């Protein structure tokens with residue numbers, strides 16, 4: 308990873324370059340700032356810059372020398388990665404999750420913690436940096452012979468270090484081995500143990516501006532028309548923006564499926580409804596359940612709108628337009644049964660009943676309910 312690969316953060320890049328060029332790299336440098344910025348990418352680019360043997364005149368690593376190639380392949384022998392994990396039977400080391408972490412870095416370079424939990428397969432857990440990891444770092448930094456001028460440790464989320472771990476590492480951070488550089492990247496530095504925090508030099512990484520965020524999303528292939536709203540809502544957090552934009556893409560798909568269901572049911576197009584069931588079932592179990600939640604919400608909103616209560620602020624314009632035309636078909640004679648039908652469908656799908664059959668049954672019942 309080169310500085311050029313990291314969007315924005317130009318002033319911080321320059322500060323890091325200056326540190327390295329002037330030989331004033333602190334032994335423990337803390338990148339602090341809210342989640343969803345390019346902090347960890349910057350730390351990686353800085354480590355590459357430190358190790359590169361052929362820096363470019365414009366102040367970047369070359370991307371081609373042996374050190375740069377090893378950094379990109381995660382095989383650089385003097386660079387260690389340390390990050391929070393969930394304890395397995397007899398291991399609690401970052402190294403046990405090295406393959407997962409590499410995948411995570413390439414899938415989520417802005418370090419979405421939620422996605423890391425999915426990778427660990429532990430959505431509801433609190434991953435930590437355990438004392439075993441502290442011992443291992445100490446061992447490797449003390450006994451490993453190095454090939455480069457420096458050994459670097461890239462630590463993600465030092466705020467998740469347990470106290471015993473911090474105590475192990477204190478010696479390293481306090482009386483640093485002259486050839487070891489800790490690069491710590493924190494989302495919430497107030498939670499870092501004070502003994503560690505006070506011994507670091509800090510570099511604050513600001514949030515992205517709305518414009519920068521739009522640029523990052525467009526670079527990722529999203530449409531210019533779709534990104535502006537999302538960028539405003541996400542307040543500079545790339546991970547939140549990606550989550551919002553993926554949700555809104557999914558909602559578009561759900562909306563179209565819902566409109567088709569209602570149109571085809573109203574027109575009693577049974578064979579087309581069978582095809583619709585197959586298509587909807589292909590959303591997968593979780594997707595099907597989210598689709599049912601979405602549909603239930605549209606039915607409710609349509610009923611409310613039928614009562615002329617103007618409370619559709621949570622809907623998009625397309626949804627509102629549809630609802631205003633559709634609402635006459637949802638009334639006190641059918642609304643309860645439609646919602647009950649959706650609830651049952653959701654339960655059946657959660658219980659692994661064949662979703663094609665569930666959706667086809669829903670469609671057939673809707674044909675009758677819309678006529679009430």
Ligand SMILES: [Zn+2]
Pocket residue numbers: 358359360361362368369370371372373374375376
């Ligand atoms: Zn290089």
